[in-house]
Amino acid sequence: MATIEDVAARAGVSIGTVSNVLNRPQAVAPATRARVQAAITALGYVPHAAARALVAGRSRTIGLIVPEVTNPFFADLARGAEEVADDRDLTVMLYNSNKAPGRELRFLGQLESQRVQGILLTPVNQVAEALSDVVARGTPVVLLDRGSGHRNLCSVAVDDRVGGELAATHLVERGHRHLAFVGGPFTVHQVAERLAGARSVTDAAGARLEVIETTGLTVAAARAAATGLARRPAADRPTAVFCANDLLALGVLQTVTRERLRVPGDLAIVGYDDIAFAAAAAVPLTSVRQPRQQLGRVAAQLLFEEIDDPGRHGHRQVVFQPELIARASTRVTAPAS
Amino acid sequence: MATIEDVAARAGVSIGTVSNVLNRPQAVAPATRARVQAAITALGYVPHAAARALVAGRSRTIGLIVPEVTNPFFADLARGAEEVADDRDLTVMLYNSNKAPGRELRFLGQLESQRVQGILLTPVNQVAEALSDVVARGTPVVLLDRGSGHRNLCSVAVDDRVGGELAATHLVERGHRHLAFVGGPFTVHQVAERLAGARSVTDAAGARLEVIETTGLTVAAARAAATGLARRPAADRPTAVFCANDLLALGVLQTVTRERLRVPGDLAIVGYDDIAFAAAAAVPLTSVRQPRQQLGRVAAQLLFEEIDDPGRHGHRQVVFQPELIARASTRVTAPAS
DNA sequence: AACAGCGTTTATAACGATTCAATAACCGGA
DNA sequence: TCCGGTTATTGAATCGTTATAAACGCTGTT
CATH class of the missing domain: 3.40.50.2300 (Response regulator)
Known part of the structure; x- marks a missing residue:
């Protein structure tokens, strides 16, 4: 592979001049510059990044x-x-x-x-x-x-706490008095914060928030939780769930739909992350979006x-x-x- | 930042020896090696990749x-x-x-x-x-x-053609005589090949394959196609669709389900790519997996x-x-x- | 004719590693 | 005691680039 030296030789200049053409072209006379450029393209010269990094130190x-x-x-x-x-x-x-x-x-x-x-x-x-x-x-x-x-x-x-607050506020404002939070494990900081945010809102509003812990944040993990929810008598069932992420929310949506609940009529759902699938779901999903x-x-x-x-x-x-x-x-x- | 020279000085050896400790430890006497290692950790020495690359040429x-x-x-x-x-x-x-x-x-x-x-x-x-x-x-x-x-x-x-063949064969073997291919645009090589593969199978089996071209490979793109399908009288409707990818398949699944068709009873669906969502869908999706x-x-x-x-x-x-x-x-x- | 000044160009010293021939140190055997 | 043969270590060259100080060639002034 061609080096700066090859270019210099072909253009009939010193390597310093080639270096100048590369790094401060205005310091080189136009005629020389053109000659060097020509040599560069003719040889297909590509500067050696490692050599540069070595002199530069970084x-x-x-x-x-x-x-x-x-x-x-x-x-x-x-x-x-x-x-x-x-x-x-x-x-x-x-x-x-x-x-x-x-x-x-x-x-x-x-x-x-x-x-x-x-x-x-x-x-x-x-x-x-x-x-x-x-x-x-x-x-x-x-x-x-x-x-x-x-x-x-x-x-x-x-701020995941704020995210939780947004979700819960949205639901409370829509008249929900019995919410559920679906997510886990709580050792994941983000999950815990989202729950805490939601809790602060429901507490302040005097609404009920039950917590359903899942083992992970996947569609599959939502299944068990959602099945349990869907089979409860309506009076005992939350009217809205806030899921720690969109995968869970999609899982809940799928499962409760299959159990013949209507979304949002029987159960409103809020997800988190606003992944592409959220908007594309069977029922487009309300979600918390991060910048x-x-x-x-x-x-x-x-x-x-x-x-x-x-x-x-x-x-x-x-x-x-x-x-x-x-x-x-x-x-x-x-x-x- | 410490250089190999600093390490050499601290260990009281030449830089050549330090280099040896790094690259062919067995060539260095154990005692020296230990001394150099100590110096390396003491100084937090991290070799300079650019310098290495420079000598090595790559x-x-x-x-x-x-x-x-x-x-x-x-x-x-x-x-x-x-x-x-x-x-x-x-x-x-x-x-x-x-x-x-x-x-x-x-x-x-x-x-x-x-x-x-x-x-x-x-x-x-x-x-x-x-x-x-x-x-x-x-x-x-x-x-x-x-x-x-x-x-x-x-x-x-x-081999996308083989993928198309697999999907179509699977459906034909299950008794389907009227299939639809959903996907597009056909300028995408992969899409065209998958269709070609499917076509070769249906032709050989004497089954019908209608083609429904979509503008893209997204859930949204599947909607229009699926709605049209679902609203046809049953006799005129394919009994199975092969989608050019799983996103389309999921879109079709959602849409036809909403239109009250049963999957796979009224319509069987095959996707392509076997994304994580395929298995997690409301009706787990048959799909073509690539290694x-x-x-x-x-x-x-x-x-x-x-x-x-x-x-x-x-x-x-x-x-x-x-x-x-x-x-x-x-x-x-x-x-x- | 000598010189200051300017714009270009050049020669050379880094940069931090690896490699390898040369040297040093050591050992056992004659 | 000296020697041949290892084994361990060293010193110097090298990689391809940038930076910098010195050299160069002009022009215009004095």
Whole structure:
């Protein structure tokens, strides 16, 4: 593969001049510049990023580690981050930790070894001890969606408690006095917060909120819970459920529909995340939407702030407010006769 | 940040020895090795990947460009490729072209500039001219899922025609004589092939196959088609539909269910891709599954084959066979009275 | 004719690792 | 005691680029 030296030889100039053509073209006489450009295209010269990174001391990339690439939440977040990175001509290296702490650790090491300018990370569990080392050695890190507790790091997240409040308020305002929360396990911080938010609203409104814990956040996990609900006598049944995410909500919708309940007539449903399927469901689903792409943008901005001026930079924990998207699954219907 | 020189100084050895500890520990006396290791951990030394890549002439990574990270097909494919790369201690750099030719081009350039050992690519449209340059300059490329026509490149793909045959055979064997194919646009190679496969089977069996073209492969796109179907008089209605993907199939399922048809009693449904939702649908969906992870594995293996011995390597086009997963949506039911 | 000033170009020293030939240290055997 | 043969360690060259200080060639002034 052609090197800068080959280009220089072909253009009859020194390598310094070629480097100038590449990095500060205005400093090179137009005729020379043209000659060098010609040599570059003729040889198909592609600069060697590693050599550049070596002199510069850092590479022109930032790292992004997410627990699930498949999840549109993180895909959108990545888009947001990329957008900001593009403005600086930086590449975002995307890694999928798949919720495996081992993978997270490995990628962290790789990114550090590549001397990335900074790292955006959704930590798998607690923030690894290894992370503190990375930060101590000088690579800025911004936490995504989790671990906002860390005061010595920047982080961005969405307020799940507010999300819970939005959902519950929406239902209470529509006259529901007996709600159910479906979700779990409660060890997942997000789930617990969403419940807490809902609880605060129902308590204040004097409404009833029963809690149905599931083992996970999948369609399948919703089945058991929903079957139980649907088979209760109407008087004993909540008139609305708030699900910790849209998959659960879809599961509930499917199951109770099969059990011949009408949605929203017999049971109103609110989901969380506003995935693409929410709008496309048999009964379009009311859901709580998080500003995903903005989350990524702001995270990247915080990171660059720290990169640009590590001294003056003060760590910030940015919390976004979610938004409720009302659809048919909570529409007020004429009371059944 | 600590360099190899700092480590050498602290351990009282030369940098050559430190390098040996890192790359061929058995060549270093145990006592020295221990001393160096201690220095490494004490200083938190992390080797500089760019410096390594510079001497080596290539980095320890391969690139993977997919059109949609959100799509589980590509996520699984990535996992397969990673698995193989891990065995060689290589990192997979994942890029999401988002079907934008501009992004694809940019990433291709970045990967080449990083001197990756090879590239796995799902080309957005036709194979870009730029790609030939990349290949000509010596970076091996394997095409994923598309562009198998190129005889001068390796590629892996799944036989969509066989997929169509599987689906149609399954339905014909269950006694269906009037089928419908739902999908589109037919400019998408995969869609056209699936239809062609189905057609060959129905023709051979003397069954009827009507074609309902949709504008896209989404739940929403299925609505119109399904509504039309459901409202036809039973005699004029196909007894089974084969959808070009699972999203369409789910849309059809939802819509015809709402129109009071029973699945599979009144209408059997076969999807394609076997996404997670297929099994979790109201009526679990029969679907054609592609060996996604294996696709990634084999692609990576082909790439490494070429990397290891570019001279002897002969380009191959590997085509996998899909598999039909039978579920409730095509179960044979007692004929309605 | 000498020189200051300017715009271009060049030579060279980094950057942080790996590699490999050369050297040093050590051992047992003659 | 010296030697051949290991085994361990070192020093220097090298990778491809950027940055920088010095050199160069003109022009216009004095």
